[in-house]
Each structure stands twice: as structure tokens, then as C-alpha cells.
Amino acid sequence: MPDLYQELINLAESDMYPLHMPGHKRNELSTPMKGAFRCDITEIDGYDNLHDESGIILKAEERANKLYGAGKTYFLVNGSTSGVLSAVSAAVSKNGKILAARGSHKSFYHAVYLRNLNVKYLPYKQIEGLNIPDSFNADDVEQFLDDEVEAVFITSPTYEGICSDVRGIAQICHRRGIPLIVDAAHGAHFGLGPQNNTVSDNESSNTEYTAVPENAISQGADIVIHSVHKTLPSMTQTALIHVSGDLIDRARLKRFLRIYQSSSPSYVLMSSIDLCIKEMEENGNSYIENLLKFRNRIQRETSDCKVLKVIGKNVIDDPSKVLVSVQDSTMTGEQLYDILREEYGLQLEMAGENTVLAIITGWDKEDGINRFINALTEIDKGLSVVKDNRVSHKISFIPPQKMNICDAWDADSEFVSFSDAENRIAAEFVNLYPPGIPIIVPGEVYTKEIIDTVRSYLDQGLNVQGIEKKEGFLCVRQK
Known part of the structure; x- marks a missing residue:
């Protein structure tokens, strides 16, 4: 089995372009190290x-x-x-x-x-x-x-x-x-x-x-x-x-x-x-100027897309973040993420329920930005605008708390299936990762809304951490 170093070399020599952190983008010109x-x-x-x-x-x-x-x-x-x-x-x-x-x-x-x-x-x-x-x-x-x-x-x-x-x-x-x-x-x-x-x-x-x-x-x-x-x-x-x-x-x-x-x-x-x-x-000025140039090019040259929408500065304050919405299609964020990676050699930072996120910096390359723009415009041509009838699963409130985080995380726990988890106390964090923001934290109570949301994320192939065998949760053991 190849060691980590060889795997990293294989990636560096591949055609996979990094639209994600770290900021040096594997560009050897970015550092003398x-x-x-x-x-x-x-x-x-x-x-x-x-x-x-x-x-x-x-x-x-x-x-x-x-x-x-x-x-x-x-x-x-x-x-x-x-x-x-x-x-x-x-x-x-x-x-x-x-x-x-x-x-x-x-x-x-x-x-x-x-x-x-x-x-x-x-x-x-x-x-x-x-x-x-x-x-x-x-x-x-x-x-x-x-x-x-x-x-x-x-x-x-x-x-x-x-x-x-x-x-x-x-x-x-x-x-x-x-x-x-x-x-x-x-x-x-x-x-x-x-x-x-x-x-x-x-x-x-x-x-x-x-x-x-x-x-x-x-x-x-x-x-x-x-x-x-x-x-x-x-x-x-x-x-x-x-x-x-x-x-x-x-x-x-x-x-x-x-x-x-x-x-x-x-x-x-x-x-x-x-x-x-x-x-x-x-070189900070030129670094930021390059970032702004790349970001504005992406915004301008994808502005005619009918379905895929690059969210602009009216919502996103940071030009290094390129958030693409698939809300007006039947495509999910995970599907767009997979297409960009598998068909276009573009590795993005994250897939959400109906978005994907790319990170760009002042050390990106013109070729990588061109590939990203061309991929989005080409994919968009094959999509049709549809009325989005999907149920959007999101957590709209903070669950009730029965125990503090420390006590619940240290408590004895047991596996509880999704169907039996309602009203049980969480013994483990459940996160959508990245970025690792909790859907529920230890000590809080599982509601039907939370259970349905987690199952929806799993059905979409999103990376949900803190669940057991994709079948249930760790809950505080009942006495």
C-alpha cells in the first residue's frame, strides 16, 4: 500500500485542480520552502x-x-x-x-x-x-x-x-x-x-x-x-x-x-x-488584487447561467468564497460537487444540500479559474429551470436541553435507531462536515425535525458525522 508521501506526490502530479484550501494551492512559486x-x-x-x-x-x-x-x-x-x-x-x-x-x-x-x-x-x-x-x-x-x-x-x-x-x-x-x-x-x-x-x-x-x-x-x-x-x-x-x-x-x-x-x-x-x-x-497588494480579479471574473462570466447561480457580494462578503447554488434545479449540491470532481477534475471545498463551495486565493492560476468557469457554464447548459418542490430540510430552532454538554458527553450511552430516537437525549455531537457545525450537541433532545433532517442529509450522500452505522444515534443511556 503506498505511503502518505507517495499518495501526496501522486495527487500533486495529477490533473486534479485544488479549488479548496490551503491558500498556497500547491503552487511552488508561492513559497521558497x-x-x-x-x-x-x-x-x-x-x-x-x-x-x-x-x-x-x-x-x-x-x-x-x-x-x-x-x-x-x-x-x-x-x-x-x-x-x-x-x-x-x-x-x-x-x-x-x-x-x-x-x-x-x-x-x-x-x-x-x-x-x-x-x-x-x-x-x-x-x-x-x-x-x-x-x-x-x-x-x-x-x-x-x-x-x-x-x-x-x-x-x-x-x-x-x-x-x-x-x-x-x-x-x-x-x-x-x-x-x-x-x-x-x-x-x-x-x-x-x-x-x-x-x-x-x-x-x-x-x-x-x-x-x-x-x-x-x-x-x-x-x-x-x-x-x-x-x-x-x-x-x-x-x-x-x-x-x-x-x-x-x-x-x-x-x-x-x-x-x-x-x-x-x-x-x-x-x-x-x-x-x-x-x-x-x-506582495500583499498584488495577492489581494489577483484574488479580486479572479473572483470578479467568475461572477461576470457565469452571470448568464440560467440555473447555476454564483452568489454575489450582496450576500457573500468574502471574495475568496465562491458559493454556487443549484436551488433552481433538481440537482443537489452533492451531485454538482461530484460532477465537478469526476468529470472536470475540480476538487471543491464542500457540498451542501443545495450549494457547493469553492475557495480561491491570490495564488490560484488562470488555467484553474478558466476550467472552473467553463465547467459551470457547460454544466448549466444541460440543466433546465424547474420549480423547486423539494422539501428543504434545515434546523430552524435550537433543540431543548436536558443536560449540560459535559455531563451528557461523559454519561453512559447506548445506540438508538432513528425510529426510536425522538425525545431521547443526545450523547454525541452530530455535525454536517465540513464545516463541523453541530446539528445537535450532547445534552439536547432529539426532535422529529432533527431526525428527518439527518436522514435527508444521508439520503443525499452528505458527510454527517456522529451517527452510528447510518442507522441511529448515540443517546444517553436510560436508567
Whole structure:
């Protein structure tokens, strides 16, 4: 059986084009790190230590901080996951309470479990027709705050590229003296490049992306987590955590960073972050300009499609996210995803119920973008607009909770078939992955709506995690 390295070489030499992260897109011109093994060392004299940095690693973190403008920036070699775990653990006391969006990454829920936290959820908001999480504003947050909430946690941008009002939410939090944590894993490119790009005519300016959104750091968030590998030219698993203001105890944050990260941090990964920062310092403008050029080309050259719809900037704030809707056809998102992969050699990031998601960056190639545009227009010609009579299965409310997450996840569990699961307490997370947002979390009660939705996702071939043998769920054992 081929080893992992050979499998990666086989993929690199194939014709499969990566319309997904990481941001370097396997383009060797994006980084000088072609011979990564040559710089793979451990903590030796003169080369500093990530967990007690004072030399070259500290200087590298300071360079990153200068680019983003936070109070302090730390390298993460265990991905944004370690950043989310550390941020939540540092901001909220054990057994404390946090206000969060339901559509948070599973790493948030893992922090809740590890610290035995109580979660109060923001209202469940989705964009009708697309069934993707919507943004939040200051009013959404303010009406759900109470005196027990110690911090607020939001995801902005979302996986699909939708941004919340970070500035307004930060102001609401700061009036109460509590920190705002922003999971901006998909927004490491925000705030880079020219911020006042203009296009020649007014009609184009209404439909074309002219800049990337503002960074959550400059909007007042207290902790911001960035996955530099998602949309920038850095290796998978590389990330940054930024802290600003005085609402977060930085020594406490550093303690949790030591806990949640490897004691043998990879110098290859750290040097990849540093090289990425240098690349953005020197060529960030052209990188963002390329991204905008590619994104606007896709939007323009697919605008005549009758069935497939590339969702534009009136919904999607992040130009790196290309969301294609199949809502006006009998095709599912999974079917379009499979056709693009199997017939056109285009590997997208994700398939949803009636959408597919591609990620593009400034390091994409003209050939790959051309292939994507041509594939969409060619597929569209073979489709007909039909009235969508499909039942759209989506979770429109948060299930009732009978136990907290920690107690339910630690409880004895048993397999329960779909037909018998209604009114039973979940003992495991059930996620549609990617992106890993929970349909139900441990301690919540299965409803008919949730069971029907999960079965619908399985029928469509979507990747549902946390189910047993595609026949049922793990539930808290009844006594």
C-alpha cells in the first residue's frame, strides 16, 4: 500500500485542480520552502522556544503583529483549533457562562466540554434558500446578554464568507466589561491589500468586489483567531491568535496555549507562518488584487447561467468564497460537487444540500479559474429551470436541553435507531462536515425535525458525522 508521501506526490502530479484550501494551492512559486525537511529542527541553542519565546520566534511573532495591528500575536502550530480552545479557556472561568452563535466550530464546543461551561445561544439565523448561517449585529447580541455571561463568541467570516458587525458587537461587549472572541479562521486575508479599490463604472461597482473586508482586530475584538493556511500561502495547521485591550489576562492565555499546543512545535510550520507574513508584507497588494480579479471574473462570466447561480457580494462578503447554488434545479449540491470532481477534475471545498463551495486565493492560476468557469457554464447548459418542490430540510430552532454538554458527553450511552430516537437525549455531537457545525450537541433532545433532517442529509450522500452505522444515534443511556 503506498505511503502518505507517495499518495501526496501522486495527487500533486495529477490533473486534479485544488479549488479548496490551503491558500498556497500547491503552487511552488508561492513559497521558497520547497525542501521543507531541510529546516525541520527542534528547540536547539539559538533557535528559541515557542512556549517561552525571547529570540527569533518572538521577532517573527512581532512581525506578524505589525501586519495585523493587535496588542500581541502568538503563533499556533496546532491550528485555529488550539487558538479557540485557549481563547475560550482564558476568557471564561470554569463552570462559567458564554454567549455564542450556534454555528460555531466544533473546537468551541470542545472548549465548553473541557471547562464545563454553560452556553447561551444567539438566535438561530439562516439565509433562506441557501440554508447557510447568517450574520449577527449588535442588537442580536445585546438582547441576549445577561449578568452571568463572561464573554461572547462569534464566527466572522463564516465558512461561506458572511461577516457580522464585529465593531458594533465589540462596543456592546465592552460596555459590559466582557471580551469579544472572534473566530476569524477564514479571514486571515481580511484587511490586506488596497482598501479603496474602485472600478470604472457604477454598475460594476455594485456587483464587483473592490476590496476584502476589514479585519476583526481593527474593529475592536479582544481575541481574534486566524488560520493563515486557509486563504494565505502557508502550510496546513498554521494559525495565529491575536489579543488586544486589557479584558484578557495574557499570562492566563499563554498558559492555555502551552496546554493545548504540542510541546514539540514544528519549526517547518513556524517558518511557514513567518514566510507567509513576509510574502504579505512584500506582495500583499498584488495577492489581494489577483484574488479580486479572479473572483470578479467568475461572477461576470457565469452571470448568464440560467440555473447555476454564483452568489454575489450582496450576500457573500468574502471574495475568496465562491458559493454556487443549484436551488433552481433538481440537482443537489452533492451531485454538482461530484460532477465537478469526476468529470472536470475540480476538487471543491464542500457540498451542501443545495450549494457547493469553492475557495480561491491570490495564488490560484488562470488555467484553474478558466476550467472552473467553463465547467459551470457547460454544466448549466444541460440543466433546465424547474420549480423547486423539494422539501428543504434545515434546523430552524435550537433543540431543548436536558443536560449540560459535559455531563451528557461523559454519561453512559447506548445506540438508538432513528425510529426510536425522538425525545431521547443526545450523547454525541452530530455535525454536517465540513464545516463541523453541530446539528445537535450532547445534552439536547432529539426532535422529529432533527431526525428527518439527518436522514435527508444521508439520503443525499452528505458527510454527517456522529451517527452510528447510518442507522441511529448515540443517546444517553436510560436508567
